[in-house]
Amino acid sequence: MGAQVPQVRGGRASQAAPFQGNGRDSRGAGAAGPGKRRNFVAHCGGASSQQGRCRELGPESPPRRICGAPRDGVPQQTTQQTNGTSHGKTKEERAADRAGEAQGGKPAPEGGERAAKKIGGLSRGTGAPGAARLAEAIEGLRPEYPLALLLELGKMARSVFYYHRKRLEDRGKDRHAAERRAVASIFFEHEGRYGYRRVTAEMRNRGFTANHKTVQRLMSEMGLKCAIRKVRYRSYRGEAGKAAPNIINRDFSADAPNCKWTTDVTQINVGGAKLYLSPILDMFNGEVVSYNISRSPDLEQVRDMLDKAFAKFASLDGLVMHSDQGWQYRHHEYRRRLKERGVVQSMSRKGNCLDNALAESFFGTMKSELLYARKFESPDEFVKALDKYIDYYNNKRIKSRLNGKSPVQFRSLFEQD
Incomplete structure (x- = not known):
């Protein structure tokens, strides 16, 4: 024998055994009975110690036996032979047994075969079925077969199956049912004045976290559309003509009448028709010096407005006439007429509408107190009411900035001084 075996006395080895075969230490395995000696050499041969593969040598005979080897001629199955089997049965057979036991307590191999055939049929074609499709098939087979069997045949984790099953359940439900009710409630509560942005803001105030795009889509699906704000009239038409400098520069105060005037054009919708109002206001007291109301914002409207204003005063030298950059005010005829009167x-x-805030303020006041306060059946009816309102505005309507006086009263007091 090429190996040296230590002698064991009193349960302890007197000398360490030399290394054998696999590069690991070998130690004595215990003491023998009186008068007997047994030599043990542990040899792992590359396998793990958990598998219990060791070799035992007797005192006289060199033959070696692997622990766990077959005894009395009975063959022992190896790990590779038992992989995928249990007690000599394949995976499919064990699955069939579970299917039969779940249904009647007796193995039914053909039941597992039918389930395997149905699930396996999904993989026919160019590729394997998606997880969602496989989960749908498993859900359909659950009334006939146990879930564990179906998951094993489909090679799907239980958590993955429940994830896709929940998605299948949610497919037929309205995920935004609560949001739909809230959107409709907010829309009708505000009588259709809110668009999707304001509806979204109000929903957040009520504890919802819906995105504005979701709210817009829900409103579109429910046919909810807010009242469209009427388009404002804009007289700007590009760089035609010549622009004047901004002399007023938001200084709307004046020390005397006829020092600073302002003008603008606004659109008025009455009975499906459009009217255009063009007034001249004195910045000293806000008085309407002259005005023209027409169905078309043309140059003739501006001519008439200027004619009425210039006819009231013999001299207007040094007067500053302020306006926006509308095409009427950039027109060479308008500029020429102003220059002729100094x-x-x-x-x-x-x-920038704030640069002409005085005119914009008058338009807002007139529309709030006249146009929106009453319902006019025709444009002519509104024109008559406008004539009366401007007379009222100049002579009777008091202003806090004028010390509680109307524009005409304030001007009269200034002229008396």
Whole structure:
């Protein structure tokens, strides 16, 4: 024998055994009975110690036996032979047994075969079925077969199956049912004045977290559309003509009448028709010096407005006439007429309504107190009411900034002083 075996006395090895075969230490395995000696050499041969593969050598005979080897001629199945089987049965057979036991307590191999055939049929074609499709098939077979069997045949984790089953259940439900009710409630509560942005903001105030795009889609699906704000009239038509400098520069105060005037054009919708109002206001007291109302915002409207204003005063030298950059005020005829009367032209900056805030304020007041306060059946009816309102506005309507006086009263007191 090429190996040296240590002698064991009293349960302890007197000398360490030399290394054998696999590069691991070998130790004595215990003490023998009186008068007997047994030599043990542990040899793992590359396998793990958990598998219990060791070799035992007797005192005289060199033959070696692997622990767990077959005894009395009975063959032992190896790990590779038992992989995928249990007690000599394949996976399919064990699955069939479980299917039969779940249904009647007796194995029914043909039941598992039918389930395997149905699930396996999904893989026919160019590729394997998707997880969602496989989960749908498993859900359809659950009344006939146990879930564990179907998951094993489909090679699907239980968590993956329940995930896709929940998605299948949610497919037929309205995920935004609560949001739909809230959108409709908010829309009708505000009588259709809210668009999707304001509806979204109100929903967030009520605890919802819906995105504005979701709210817009829901409103579209339910046919909810807010009242469209009427398009404002814009007189700007590009760089035609010549622009004047902004002399007023938002200084709307004046020390005396006829020092600073302002003008603008606004659109008025009455009975399906459009009217255009063009007034001149005195910045000293807000008085309407002259005005023209027409069905078309043309140059003739501006001519008439200027004629009425210029006819009231013999001299207007040094007067500053302010306006926006509308095409009427950039027209060479308008500029020429101002120059002939010694009027200095001033213009707001482009696209800045606050530079002409005095005219915009008058339009807002007139529409709130006249146009929106009453219902007019025809444009002619509104024109008559406008004549009366402007007379009322100049002579009777008091203003806090005028010390509780009307524009005409305030001007009269100034002229008396």
